[in-house]
Amino acid sequence: MSIQDTTVDYARKLDEQDPLQAFRDRFHLPEQADGSSYIYLCGNSLGLQPKDTAAALTQELEDWKNLGVEGHFHAKNPWMPYHEFLSEAMARVVGAKPEEVVVMNTLSVNLHLMMVSFFRPEGKRNKILIEFDAFPSDRYAVESQLKYHGLDPQECLLELKARPGEELIREEDIEQLLRERGEEIALILLGNTNYYTGQYFDMPTITRLGHAKGCTVGFDCAHGAGNVPLELHASGCDFAVWCNYKYLNSGPGSLGGVFVNERHADNPDLPRFAGWWGHDKATRFGMRDPFKPIPGAEGWQLSNPPILSLAAIWASLKIFDEAGMDRLRKKAIKLTAYLESLVQQLGEDTVKIITPSDPERRGSQLSIQVRNADRSLFDRLTAKGVIADWREPDVIRVAPVPLYNSFEDAWRFYRALEEVLTSK
Numbered sequence: 250m251s252i253q254d255t256t257v258d259y260a261r262k263l264d265e266q267d268p269l270q271a272f273r274d275r276f277h278l279p280e281q282a283d284g285s286s287y288i289y290l291c292g293n294s295l296g297l298q299p300k301d302t303a304a305a306l307t308q309e310l311e312d313w314k315n316l317g318v319e320g321h322f323h324a325k326n327p328w329m330p331y332h333e334f335l336s337e338a339m340a341r342v343v344g345a346k347p348e349e350v351v352v353m354n355t356l357s358v359n360l361h362l363m364m365v366s367f368f369r370p371e372g373k374r375n376k377i378l379i380e381f382d383a384f385p386s387d388r389y390a391v392e393s394q395l396k397y398h399g400l401d402p403q404e405c406l407l408e409l410k411a412r413p414g415e416e417l418i419r420e421e422d423i424e425q426l427l428r429e430r431g432e433e434i435a436l437i438l439l440g441n442t443n444y445y446t447g448q449y450f451d452m453p454t455i456t457r458l459g460h461a462k463g464c465t466v467g468f469d470c471a472h473g474a475g476n477v478p479l480e481l482h483a484s485g486c487d488f489a490v491w492c493n494y495k496y497l498n499s500g501p502g503s504l505g506g507v508f509v510n511e512r513h514a515d516n517p518d519l520p521r522f523a524g525w526w527g528h529d530k531a532t533r534f535g536m537r538d539p540f541k542p543i544p545g546a547e548g549w550q551l552s553n554p555p556i557l558s559l560a561a562i563w564a565s566l567k568i569f570d571e572a573g574m575d576r577l578r579k580k581a582i583k584l585t586a587y588l589e590s591l592v593q594q595l596g597e598d599t600v601k602i603i604t605p606s607d608p609e610r611r612g613s614q615l616s617i618q619v620r621n622a623d624r625s626l627f628d629r630l631t632a633k634g635v636i637a638d639w640r641e642p643d644v645i646r647v648a649p650v651p652l653y654n655s656f657e658d659a660w661r662f663y664r665a666l667e668e669v670l671t672s673k
């Protein structure tokens with residue numbers, strides 16, 4: 250999309266035409282001292298609070314207050330099967346079958362649990378492939394798993410790097426690496442949407458190439474869930490993990506999500522760390538039976554889950570069901586392209602967007618490199634009411650989220666950035 254019209258009127262016109270416009274009002278937008286809302290473009294870090302969340306939490310607090318332990322069976326939404334209430338809506342968001350997903354633990358914990366089952370080094374096939382600029386927690390998790398298996402990360406951690414002078418990883422380079430070293434790789438673990446560049450990888454192709462070489466393939470979808478159409482089941486990948494507090498608006502530190510492909514649902518050969526909540530529901534309270542995992546993703550659960558967090562996630566998932574991932578994606582593409590075209594008005598010698606320009610290869614994020622910038626530029630942007638994210642040395646990450654960001658937000662950000670740049 251090329252936009253010549255940089256007026257606020259045009260932004261407002263786009264908002265009027267936006268079929269999802271009403272959803273903005275379903276969220277609490279943080280306010281500045283003068284009562285106006287911040288330009289919140291940080292939904293890739295912490296999504297905003299839906300107005301429905303408080304009532305959902307209060308329901309559980311009331312049931313606990315009035316019923317005590319009986320709430321496990323007699324709460325309005327009984328706590329015993331509570332996590333099951335989320336499975337269908339969660340499956341719709343990530344494109345999976347309900348049996349393939351479960352909400353449990355938090356992201357880094359789930360990554361470890363999945364690697365217990367799906368990173369099984371054997372002989373020369375003992376390496377893990379990740380992105381060079383993987384999120385630090387993922388790198389720590391992977392390195393520690395290698396060490397846990399007595400392997401040296403120096404030797405067994407393979408990293409996908411962009412070519413010198415480039416920011417994005419070329420898919421042909423992934424292909425070549427797999428052709429050359431695929432037989433050494435036990436596990437391919439990529440962020441499906443890279444947190445830094447916003448690059449959205451072609452999951453079906455990577456999965457197909459990896460499987461052809463005998464590798465297990467998993468994705469960290471922290472920046473993909475609720476953002477891009479993941480279609481996890483169709484992608485064929487073996488497992489995926491994500492968090493629910495970024496694009497999925499479920500509150501700080503909320504529980505994460507796990508996908509286990511149905512081909513592994515009942516596989517007795519997979520090692521796993523077990524706990525009572527993953528055990529056969531019929532005999533869970535028998536307390537004496539040997540561990541018999543529930544088929545599917547639920548069988549990886551360890552503990553009875555924190556209901557308050559599940560309640561917040563459920564409240565948010567209902568909004569996703571109302572809006573629908575298809576409509577959200579449509580708006581996301583338009584809104585991101587609009588913001589991109591505005592930022593490009595600032596000129597190539599001032600800004601460079603490192604996120605892919607192809608809408609199929611990105612979600613609702615732009616990583617904007619500002620030439621000769623330092624942190625003070627970002628601080629001045631913050632002083633103008635922009636909440637975004639700064640990555641050293643010179644990148645501003647902004648996430649125009651289709652559920653609650655408007656075209657006018659995008660315009661206000663552009664105007665603020667322009668003012669900060671020209672007042673230097």
Ligand SMILES: *Cc1c(COP(=O)(O)O)cnc(C)c1O
Nearest residue numbers: 355356357384386444469471492
């Ligand atoms: C946000 C994020 C995390 C955070 O992990 P937690 O365990 O939820 O604290 C990890 N990895 C990636 C890729 C992320 O984007």
